[in-house]
Amino acid sequence: MREVWNFSAGPAQIPYEVLQKAQEEFLSYDNSGMSIVEISHRSSAFIKVMEETERKLRSLLHISDDYGVLFLQGGASLQFAMIPMNLKKIGKAAYINTGNWSVKAAEEAERVGMQVDVIASSDDKNFNYIPAWPTDFSGYDYVHITSNNTLEGTTFYEFPQTGDVPLVADMSSNILSEPLDVSQFGLIYAGAQKNLGIAGLTVVIIKKDLLKHQNQLPKMLDFNQHYEKESAYNTPPTFAIYILGLVLDWVAEQGGLERIAERNRTKAQLLYDYLDQSEMFQPTVFGKDRSIMNIPFITGDDALDKEFIQYCEQHKIATIKGHRLIGGMRASIYNAMPIEGVQALIDVMQAFEDLKGRGTN
């Protein structure tokens, strides 16, 4: 079993069973005598991996035929620019600013010539909540949200009803964490290294009627090219796609997204309950917008935070340090973190509190 519980925000812990399976078949994929990383992306064996991976994702998220699924590179960060380039018609887009990644998404859109209207923002309170948004979206090419704010620990549990205006969501840190009604969105994108596997792959789910708006773009930046070439216009990130396939099998084996969501809520509740009663640790987000994927917390004393982080490292709790913009600690508890891992973290927090003589019990 695992030696260490890894709370990294990404690249993040991967289901242990997936790592084992990848190891088992690494030297010879499907008894071919060749590794999955050695075979051509045009081979029938790999084309099957791609097709099966797409089929599994469609099945878990109930993605209809109105949508294309693309396996791209460049991370979620390249999507910050590709989306405005491809979806540009009028040249104006609405962004809801809920954190560091939203800021970056909006900045990139401006760099490629989009007029960005920030229609709601929670920057007045260090992004510790999801702001209310206006309801008239007419005149925009799309509305952009960051569905889960990885650094700040907030989540949209309801989405803007944008009617005919496409809703675009960066779901990098919460895709597959719970069931999702994809039909509410024009486009969903996610870097794979949080809930979908390893770095190097970005999944884009795009409504087919948005594919043709490109404005003479370089082919690598054109969604329609990637769609028509079935994500193999050039060499796709083959190993990352293969790992995504294994992760999707694992999610299905866990009982699918309903069960995954139930477990994710249990995990987050355990940690929030602990934080809410702790005399030493405080959560930075309160109320209904709390993320069940990324949970930042602080002691309020930088030196004590540092000491706690070191204590964690000595007790098999890795990568608990918070993002430098938020400080303190952050527990990223994606799908691959079992309840046992969260309980281990809470035990270490309790032991540290007791050690410092400030525990409540």
Ligand SMILES: *Cc1c(COP(=O)(O)O)cnc(C)c1O
């Ligand atoms: C991690 C993350 C990104 C950046 O992803 P890259 O793949 O490194 O470009 C963007 N948005 C969100 C919400 C993230 O969590």
